[in-house]
Every structure is written in C-alpha cells, then in structure tokens.
Amino acid sequence: MATMLWLLAAVFMLGAAVGLAEGSKHGHNYYDFFVKETSYSRLCENKTLLTVNGQFPGPTITARRGERVIVNVHNQGDRNITIHWHGVDQPRNPWYDGPEFITQCPIQPGTNFTYEILLSEEEGTIWWHAHSGLDRAGVHGAFIVHPKKGTDYPFIESYKKLHKEIPIILGEWWTSDLNLQLEEYLKTGGEINNSNAHTINGQPGDLYPCSRNDTFNVGVKRGKTYLLRIINAGLDGDMFFGVAGHLLTVVGTDGRYLKPFTVQTIMISPGQTMDALLEAKRSPSSGRYYMASKTYLSNTRLAYQNGTATAILEYKDMPLATRRATPVFPNLPNNTDDAVATGYTAMLRSLASKEHPVNVPTKVNEHMLITLAINTLPCTTGNGTTAAAPAWRRASTTPASRTLTSTSSTHTTTPSKASTSRTSPTSHPSSSTSPTLTDPGRIGPQSAAPR
Numbered sequence: 101m102a103t104m105l106w107l108l109a110a111v112f113m114l115g116a117a118v119g120l121a122e123g124s125k126h127g128h129n130y131y132d133f134f135v136k137e138t139s140y141s142r143l144c145e146n147k148t149l150l151t152v153n154g155q156f157p158g159p160t161i162t163a164r165r166g167e168r169v170i171v172n173v174h175n176q177g178d179r180n181i182t183i184h185w186h187g188v189d190q191p192r193n194p195w196y197d198g199p200e201f202i203t204q205c206p207i208q209p210g211t212n213f214t215y216e217i218l219l220s221e222e223e224g225t226i227w228w229h230a231h232s233g234l235d236r237a238g239v240h241g242a243f244i245v246h247p248k249k250g251t252d253y254p255f256i257e258s259y260k261k262l263h264k265e266i267p268i269i270l271g272e273w274w275t276s277d278l279n280l281q282l283e284e285y286l287k288t289g290g291e292i293n294n295s296n297a298h299t300i301n302g303q304p305g306d307l308y309p310c311s312r313n314d315t316f317n318v319g320v321k322r323g324k325t326y327l328l329r330i331i332n333a334g335l336d337g338d339m340f341f342g343v344a345g346h347l348l349t350v351v352g353t354d355g356r357y358l359k360p361f362t363v364q365t366i367m368i369s370p371g372q373t374m375d376a377l378l379e380a381k382r383s384p385s386s387g388r389y390y391m392a393s394k395t396y397l398s399n400t401r402l403a404y405q406n407g408t409a410t411a412i413l414e415y416k417d418m419p420l421a422t423r424r425a426t427p428v429f430p431n432l433p434n435n436t437d438d439a440v441a442t443g444y445t446a447m448l449r450s451l452a453s454k455e456h457p458v459n460v461p462t463k464v465n466e467h468m469l470i471t472l473a474i475n476t477l478p479c480t481t482g483n484g485t486t487a488a489a490p491a492w493r494r495a496s497t498t499p500a501s502r503t504l505t506s507t508s509s510t511h512t513t514t515p516s517k518a519s520t521s522r523t524s525p526t527s528h529p530s531s532s533t534s535p536t537l538t539d540p541g542r543i544g545p546q547s548a549a550p551r
C-alpha cells in the first residue's frame with residue numbers, strides 16, 4: 101500500500117513537472133487577445149478603433165509548422181466579434197475557423213472564446229483578422245509559422261544567414277467609423293468610401309498630413325539579410341510595394357514556399373502574403389530609403405485611395421549628417437500598370453522541391469458528384485434569447501431566425517506526384533469574382549477581399 105502511495109505521489113509530481121515545463125501561466129503557444137476600443141490619432145483627427153490588446157496592427161503570433169496554437173479571445177468591445185486564421189487549413193477542425201454565424205456563433209460583448217488553431221502544412225507567413233462586420237480593418241495581425249525544429253528555410257543556403265524577420269502589414273485608415281458606413285451602404289446598396297490613407301504597420305507615413313513623426317522606421321545593418329513578411333491586410337485593393345535602392349527576392353506566399361525570383365516591385369492582393377528577402381548592401385553614406393505602397397488598379401473607372409504609404413529603412417551605421425537626409429524614394433509603377441502586375445503574378449511558382457512537394461494530382465481518373473448540406477442552429481445568448489445577426493448574414497428565410505450554418509462535404513483524392521506546378525492556393529484563394537453570403541467583406545468589384 102505504501103509503495104502504491106509513493107507511486108501515486110511520484111506520478112503526481114511528474115505531472116506537475118511537465119506542467120511547469122510547458123512554460124508560463126498557460127503553456128507553449130498560448131495567447132490572450134483582448135478586443136477593445138482604442139483611441140488613435142491619425143491624419144490630424146482622433147477616433148477610436150476596435151483593436152486587439154490596444155495595438156494596430158495587432159500582436160504577431162509565432163509558432164512552428166504543425167504545432168497547435170491556443171488563442172483566448174476576450175471581447176471587451178460593444179459588439180459581436182469573431183477571429184479568422186487566414187490561410188490555416190484547420191484539417192478536421194473547421195469549428196475554429198472564425199466566420200460569424202457560419203462556423204461559429206459570434207463572441208458576444210463581455211464573453212470570451214478559446215480558439216484552437218491546428219497548423220499542418222503551412223510554413224511561412226499567414227495572418228489573422230476579425231471575421232465580423234468590417235472590424236478586420238483594425239483587428240488583424242501577422243501569424244508567422246517557422247520551420248519545424250531541426251529543419252530550416254529552403255532558401256537559407258543561398259543567403260547564408262537570415263539576420264531578422266520584419267512583418268510589413270499593409271493596411272488602410274478611415275477617419276470616420278467604418279461600421280456606420282457599412283450600415284449606410286447596406287441600406288442604399290452603395291459602396292463604402294475609399295480609405296483616407298494607406299498604412300504600413302499602422303502608419304500612413306511622411307506623405308500624409310500629421311503623420312511624419314510616427315512613420316514606421318526599421319534599422320538594418322549593412323551585409324545582413326532580412327526577411328520581410330508582407331501582408332496585405334487592406335479591405336479592398338491590390339497594392340504595389342517596393343523599397344528604394346533594394347531588390348526583393350520573393351521566396352514564399354500564403355504560407356507556402358516559391359521558386360525564388362527577384363523584383364523591384366511586388367504586387368499583393370488583399371488577403372495575400374509575400375515573403376521577400378532584402379539584402380542590406382547599400383553604402384551607409386546614403387543611409388535612408390523609403391519603403392512605399394500604393395494602389396494597383398485594374399479597372400481605371402473605379403475611385404481609389406491614390407496616396408502612397410511610406411515607411412523608412414535606415415542603415416544603423418550611417419553618419420550623423422545622413423540621419424537628417426530625405427530618404428530616397430522607390431521607383432514604383434503607375435497605379436494602372438497592368439504589365440507589372442500581371443508580370444509579377446506570372447512569376448509565382450511553387451517551390452515543389454523534395455522537402456516541400458506539391459502533391460497535386462495531374463490526371464483525373466473519375467468524376468464525382470459532391471453534395472453540400474446546410475444545417476441551421478440558433479445562436480443563443482444564454483438567457484433564452486437569440487443572438488443578433490446583421491441582416492445580410494441571415495441564412496434562413498424567416499427574418500426572426502438568427503442562424504448558425506454549417507456545411508459538410510466528403511471527398512477522396514488520389515495522391516500523385518507533380519514535379520512542377522503553379523503555386524497552390526491556400527484555403528483562401530484571393531481570386532473569387534463574386535461576393536457570397538458568407539463573404540460580405542468584399543466591397544468593390546476591383547478585386548477579392550480576404551475571407
């Protein structure tokens with residue numbers, strides 16, 4: 101009996117030790133997201149914006165390939181919220197995908213919800229954003245997936261050493277309340293106004309009014325290589341992006357690796373990510389360079405935000421006199437330069453190496469009929485009443501019925517090897533051409549918004 105007790109005690113202590121080894125309060129890969137209104141001053145005007153942890157853009161999540169990430173979302177705002185993990189396949193785990201009233205009931209004010217995010221094949225840059233109303237304008241951030249322990253970036257040999265990674269989040273700023281605009285345009289059928297500024301890491305930069313003092317600034321060291329993790333978190337608009345005096349070697353997109361190619365300008369659609377290497381090899385004497393982003397517009401009849409967001413890349417070892425110099429400006433294409441945009445897109449090819457294969461079947465053996473089913477479940481508030489869904493989210497024909505819908509499908513695939521192929525879309529292809537009930541965020545015909 102005594103032996104038994106000792107054994108039990110030993111098991112208990114072992115359990116406690118494992119618990120401690122897991123890390124801090126909640127263990128490895130755990131994040132608390134506090135969604136709340138935050139005061140901001142941009143473009144000479146003050147407003148509040150819904151953010152996570154008071155940050156715009158929100159906190160960066162980092163994990164390794166194949167890991168599990170837990171995010172506890174505490175809704176301290178005044179309206180429903182959900183968070184979507186953009187680009188995560190979530191195999192057999194759709195209940196944590198995020199679209200409100202589609203795969204989950206929204207997180208109501210004063211409550212919390214714990215997301216379980218299952219990474220599988222994603223490796224590189226993905227991101228997260230609100231999937232309710234237009235709150236993703238402020239509620240978004242980077243989600244960086246590093247290689248598994250013991251493995252490395254496929255491009256590391258040619259670049260010897262990666263010094264640092266720098267998230268570059270392209271966003272937009274509205275001086276007015278975006279949700280009021282949304283209400284208005286749902287009534288009238290119109291479109292919401294263009295944003296008042298483009299932003300890079302939350303800042304419009306030197307070319308917009310009252311912005312110069314807060315321009316995002318990143319220091320680099322000559323001889324080092326940096327990985328820019330570029331995300332287009334904008335609601336509506338393809339963007340050109342470039343860095344003066346530096347070429348970008350694009351090595352990944354949407355959490356997958358690419359055959360590397362080098363360009364002066366990238367073109368990135370809303371919801372897309374691009375991983376690009378930047379070699380800091382300029383002379384420190386001309387040590388300041390603008391990074392800049394501006395709209396690419398394929399339909400010239402549409403109105404657009406025609407300003408240019410800027411950030412500054414600075415050589416740390418530059419002489420004092422250079423510190424006050426005006427940064428060099430990049431040579432960006434015109435807003436309507438289709439040749440640059442389509443030329444860029446045509447260069448995107450999956451890496452498709454032995455370590456990073458793309459197993460896309462190249463031969464069709466059988467055609468299948470796939471049936472999608474839809475079920476509806478009410479979202480209750482816990483006190484017997486139903487949760488309020490915006491009118492356009494109602495899947496039921498009965499106006500009083502607020503519903504949670506779910507879809508299911510089954511399919512089988514025949515694995516086969518493809519030696520080369522174009523880049524495979526993530527779970528969120530950014531190429532849809534028509535808005536759907538589940539994707540009301542797309543607000544203009546120009547390009548697909550993130551889902």
Ligand SMILES: [Cu+2]
Binds near residue numbers: 184187229528551
């Ligand atoms: Cu998305």
